[in-house]
Amino acid sequence: MNTTMIGLDKKETENLGINLNELLSNFQVYYQNLRGLHWNIKGKNFFELHVKFEEFYTDSQEKIDLIAERILTLGGTPLHTFNDYMETAKVPVGKNISNDVKAVELVVNSLSELLKIEREILEASDKANDEGTNSMMSDFIAEQEKTIWMLSAWLN
Numbered sequence: 001m002n003t004t005m006i007g008l009d010k011k012e013t014e015n016l017g018i019n020l021n022e023l024l025s026n027f028q029v030y031y032q033n034l035r036g037l038h039w040n041i042k043g044k045n046f047f048e049l050h051v052k053f054e055e056f057y058t059d060s061q062e063k064i065d066l067i068a069e070r071i072l073t074l075g076g077t078p079l080h081t082f083n084d085y086m087e088t089a090k091v092p093v094g095k096n097i098s099n100d101v102k103a104v105e106l107v108v109n110s111l112s113e114l115l116k117i118e119r120e121i122l123e124a125s126d127k128a129n130d131e132g133t134n135s136m137m138s139d140f141i142a143e144q145e146k147t148i149w150m151l152s153a154w155l156n
Helices: 010-040 046-073 082-088 100-127 131-155
Strands: none
Touching: 010 046, 010 082, 010 100, 046 100, 046 131, 100 131
16 A cells, blocks of 8 residues: 555655655744744844744744644654754754844744745645645745745835
8 A cells, every 4th residue: 555544645745754854843943043032132123023033933833833743644753853953954043143133134034944945845745635734834835925024024
């Protein structure tokens, strides 16, 4: 039998699991960046950005759980060590960022990187007829595109 318990092609599902683990790793780095930005932001935009970064990291934490559970649903094992995340992630690491513009630019750059991975997963999940992953990626993409637009408006 070449299909999984949920009726998807095993090989395509394994590849989706690998791609989703890449996304999971990148989200974990993004999440930790957001925590650091939340803690370290300074300046006249402190109150606005402190709250916004908390909103973003809370949302990211939920997405991390959704991604890990999707990997499990597909029969894979989610990565779960910082070492694995750092070996896999492409999202830039933000260290000691307290400036408002640099902080928002880091978020925009990180979301842009996440979008690239999500679009690759969306294409692969579409080919695999994996509506569960497809739907999740579509939701993430639409939300993150809007966030990039809003943050870009803030930067300008």
